Each structure stands twice: as structure tokens, then as C-alpha cells.
Amino acid sequence: MSTPSPNPASNPAAAAQAGATKSAFSFKDFVIKFGLLIILAVMIIVFWRLEPAFANARNMFSILQAVSVTALLALGVTVTLAIAGFDLSIGSTAAMSLMASSYVMVILNQGTFLAVVVCLLLGAFIGFLNGVLIVKGRIPDLLATLGMMFLLLGLQLIPTGGRSIAKGMTLSDGSAATGTFTDAFLALGRYRLFDLIPLPVIIMLVAAIILWVFMERSRYGRVLYAIGGNEKATRLAGAPVERYKIVAYMISGLFASIGGILLAARVGRGDVTSGLLNGLTMLNAPYYAQDFVKGLVLVFALLFTFGFASSQRR
């Protein structure tokens, strides 16, 4: 049996209680909105106290640079999340883009511009395929993009017969590859503006701002969110839902390919074994402690956001 509620319900008490609920509400709102930023601030302060050198500007930007590729992939994925879908193939799309840029420059001996354009087109095309599989083929999003992930992981090995692409590598006809990574391309991953802010960080920030405007301020973003909320109602409100969904996956693929380009420019070779994850961890060590901390932060962040959000709904 449930407990009785001993409630005197006298007026002042009720008023005080109502007041308390109200301020509790706004506190929760605050936590939901800024919880992640608070965690970030706390982490920065803690690290700074433990290791004063941590807080110098150059170090900060190095950290940002290390996460800029992941951040780009995450940004792209938010678009597919908005339509209540998911894109598992972003990692391999980025890896594909890494291999493709190397191939264009090292083996085909072409320039920076072509390498970048090929990667971007490839990324958008992979997204288009994902979208078509999901919308026209009616394959569930997770399965379609999972299939695409494995497909791409295999596909990127075919042109080189499974070998890494590096300057002077032996081609299948026995001759040596004549091309190299161009300086301009490498600068995409290594150049620092004012000798301080890494270019990948700037690219990531610009991409984030553009995406924010697109999703939060443009009518297209509104429709994408509406599709995620109620696809049928959105279609009946006159939106070409199928086209929107395909475009969402194209955006995801495009962002993943930008991430791949930045990774290639940073690593400087088309390393088949690097893949995305290795490529990322190569940049810092020791990985085991980091993974632990990352996991911990993620769990707390999720707890803050979803835990509070759902307790508010009750």
C-alpha cells in the first residue's frame, strides 16, 4: 500500500511549496542547458590546479585540435539524429576520405584542390547512398549505415591492394609512386593561424556555426527536427520528407569527409592501419587513462542531460 500523504494544505504552506517548486524548476532548466559547459569548466579548473602549464593557450588549442576531427563527425551525426535516424558509417567515411586524398595526390599525382573536391564529393555521395538505402530501400537506418561502414572499410583497400599509401611506394606495375602530399594539403592539418590557432580548429568552429544556423535558424532545420518528431505529420504538412532525409545523410557524409581530410593532412600518409580511431589515438598517449576519463565524463554528461530532463517531465 502506498504511504498516506499528511498534507495540512494550509495556504501559506502551499504558497511556500509552490515557490520552492518554481525555483527548483529553473535550477533544473539551468543544469540541463549548461550542464556540459559546467563539467567542462570544472575539468579545466581541476587540470589547471594539478598542472599549471595545462592552462596555457597553446596547450588549449592543441587539445582542441586533437578533438576537432571527432567534433566534425559528431556535428554531422547531429543532423541524422534530428531526423531520428543514425549514421554508423561516419568513421569509415572519414577513413575513406583519408585514403582517397592520399590516392589522388600520391598515386594520381594531382593537386590539393582536386584531392579535397574528390573527398567532399565522395562523402556526399556516400551519404546519398545511405539516404537512398534508408528512404527508398526501406532498410532500417542502423542496418543500412552499418552495412555501408563495412562496405567502405573493404572498398578503401581495393585500389592499393590493401597497402598503405606513402611517398615513393611501389605501384602494382612495379614503378614507384611519383606524387607527394602537397604542402598546401598538409597545411590544412598543420598550419597555425598567428602561429597559435590550428587551422582544423578554425574549420571545425566555422562548420559548427554554419550547422547551428542551418539547424536552429533556417526553415530547413525546423523541418528536419519536425521529421524526427513526427514524420507523418510533417509529410501531411507538405514537406518532401524523403528528400529531406536523404539530404540529412548527405550532410553527415560531407562532414565526415571533411574530418577525414583534416586527419589525412595531419597524419601525412594514407595509412590503412591507422583507420580513424588509431589515427586519433596516435596523436596522444597514454590512451588507457584517457579512455577511462572520457567514459566517465560521457556517463556524467548523459546523466545530467537525460536524467534531469526526464525527471522534469514527470
Place this chain on the structure above:
Amino acid sequence: MTEPGREVIRIRGLNKRFGSTHAVIDVDLDIRRGEVLALMGANGAGKSTLIKILCGVHPADSGTMEIDGEPVAFRSPLEACAAGIHTVHQIINDGVVQQLTVAENLALDEICRPEGPVLLSRSVITARAREIQAILGLDLPLGKAMSELGQAERQLVAIARALSHDPKVLILDEPTSSLSEAEAARLFTLIEDLRARGVAIIYISHRMSDIRRLADRAVVMRDGRTRAEFTRPLDFDGIVHAMVGHRLREGAHSAVAGGRTVVEIRDFALTPTSAPFDLDLREGEVVVLTGLIGAGKTEFADCLFGTATPHAGSVTIDGKPLRASSPQEAIAGGVFMAHEDRGNSSLVAEFSVLHNMTLPFLRQFSKLSLVVPDQERRAAVGQVSDLAIKCPSIDVPIGSLSGGNQQKVVLGRWLIQPCRLLILDEPFQGVDIGARQDIGRRLRETAAGRATLVICADLEEATEIADRIVVMRDFSVVGGHSVDGLSLDALVAEISGAGTHATFA
């Protein structure tokens, strides 16, 4: 006075706030065995909130509740169920799981029972589902996904499940909002059975005919408080007065003949076997399309809105052929449609009132693809005040509005922009009597520049707003009548097929 039964539930000083909205204020209420208590009130009066406290969905801010003299405070709907309180909620989607099959939905309580077996065989579920649907005399396709059922069928599933528990207290929040007369009649018989067996029943409805048939006692809520209590014989004028705070204007109006023909429908056959028909819709007149459930009313509207294709026939708008193969094309061609099933077909639950209202017209409110907030907000605020939508602000989530007010948001959406043909499929679901008249008046006021087609199975509602009533039967239009000098008997006969109107099923 009827013989007062023993009190099952005793509520004293109940209060509930949502932020700045004080939804339930100092409510005292007794619920007695063997009695149907009608809970009445305008949209947003606090009826659903009150019963949600009763059945453990919301905790009360203050106040006490006793069941058979024992104080209780439910912390979850499960606890309320365990105490014998079963509820059918107003928002139909709250009562069913779309992803499961019909059988699984019917037998859901069996499946979720914590002490039940871990592995449930399909035959056990099906058998249980059969039992449960037999209570209401239903014959639903058990293997189908719930999402494939129509709204009325989904409502019936939710009702059947609540009835299957042998409840001590049964709460029905607008259970007939999308049922046909025959289905409602079956439900009424069951409710009368339960009453005779001593079950306490709380019945919420905006349909006076339901109340007339069932209610032993009526409690009227207004702005969160209980305002008046009526016992048999119920004084309906008094009830309406207590609900809306004023007398209603006489509903009668004389028919408007209509101006230029906007929509010409020719040799229209919905199915290969249905009889072809012609229909003209004119500027300025409100045409009500009526008929039994399953007569093809919604299918006809779907053809006009591009979500279905007719077997044969042509439609022209202003003399130009309408070729809509999708809602997008229909809207571009000037055809707007508010769907019957607002939860699934109209509203985005996560969106605010504002974003739900303007969804189809974002292009008009955008510059260089960026939404201009001022224009968008002005349009939404205009509809909120025109339709008297009760909400603290246009930025609150749509789900925090009362059912009737959500329905008004759907109607307001399609009145934002002028159109050539406005189709409203059962627009008055869950809308209170006063608001229904206001909406009817608003529809008639704005009808001048367009053709208006309202699908409405309820004849009381139909005669209230129509200039012309068109009857559909067996997927074909079988007659049209001006509301001036309308003979209801002839209309009923035509709806059910002349001579067989006694069965009405």
C-alpha cells in the same frame, strides 16, 4: 435524487500547478459506487489533470485522497491500477503502443505483469487478446501493427483493455471522441452493466448526448475549480452555463447559397465498385460531408489532398485540373487539410505551440531560408487569440495544452494562410460546446474566399455549422441538403441507406 451509493473515493482540497498554471484548485469530490459521475467543463478547465492525479500519472501538490476510507497517494499509474482504478486517457496515443501488434496491445497488462512468465507464447497472447476484445464485441485484426489501425479502433483497444481488469473505479476521458454511434452505443451498454455491478465511473465528455444517456450526477469544473453539481434530472442549460459562464447563442443560422464554384468534382469513383458522383463546392459556403464510419468520407478527402488516388474522375480548382500526388502538391495547389487524428497526423509532440502552428508555412515566414521570428510569432499569436486557445505562451510544448486546445492549434494552423479549398476532418474532437460555436462562427466568417468542406459524423455538429450537408454512403455521395428546412429523419434515413435506418450499423 438517486439513492446515493457508498463513497469509494473521497478527495479533499486537491491542488495541482504546472509552472504558472494552477490547473486544479481546492477540489473536493466524492465518487460513489454504482454511479456514473459526469465531469464537465470547457477546454482547459482541469478535468484531465484531476483524473490524472486520481490515477497516479501526476502527483498532487496538496490535498488528500481516500479510497474506502484509507488515505492514499499514488506514485505511479501502476499503484492506482493495483488499487482498482483503471483509466482510458483522452490522448489516445497514451493508451496504446504503436510498435506492437493489436493482440500485444490488448494483452499488454498480461505481458507486463512482473510475476508473469518470462517467455510468452504467441498463442497465450492471442487467446488473452481474443477474450479482451470480446468484452466490447470487437473483431479487430489481431496480427496487424497498432499503427495501421484507424483512430476509432485504437480508442476501442484502449477502452477494451481498461474494461478487462474488472475495475473498482473506471475513468473514461472522452472515450467516444472518435467512435461511431454504433460503437458508442455498445460502450454505453457496457458502462450501464458495470454501474449495475457497483463500479464507480467517472465519465468526461463534451458530447451532451453521452451525458444525457449515462450521467447520474454531473460536476462542472471551470478554471480549475469545481463550480456546480447537478443531480438527476440534469439541467443541461444550467450545466452549459456553469461550464462557459454565459448562455450560448442560439446555434441556428440560415444557409448561405455560396458564390463562384471553386471545386468541380466530376464522375468521381473512389473504388472500382463504387458509384461515380459529381460534386461542386462554392466560395463562401460551408459544406459538411457526413455519413457512417467507413462510408468513405476520409478516403474522399485523401484523394483531394494527394494521399490517395481515386479509381476514376476529375477534380478542377478554379477551372484548372488539380493533380496532387502528395500533400506538398495539394498545398501548392491551394488545398489545405486538417486531419482527424491529431496525435499522429498533425502535431509534432516535441514542438512548441508556435512551431506546430507554422510548420506548413515556414517558407512564407522566411527570408533567405532563415525564419523571421517576428512574422512567424505574429501569425501564431493571431490564431491563439482568434480561436481563444488557452496557453500560457506560444512557446510552451504542445503537450502541455489540454486536449481541446491542442485541437484548436491544428485548426488554427490551416487558417493562417488563405487557401482555395479547406478540408477539416472531424474538427470538433474534444472541443467544448462554447468553443465549437466560436470555431463554427470563425469558419463561416473566413469562408468568403474559399470552398470549405467539413467532415463530420455527428449530425448535431453538422447542422450547427453547415450551409449544405452532403451525405456519403458506400464510397459515393448519395445526396445533398440545404440546412434550411432540413428534415433530420430524411437525413438519417439517407445516411444509413433508406429503410434500414433502424439498425444504424
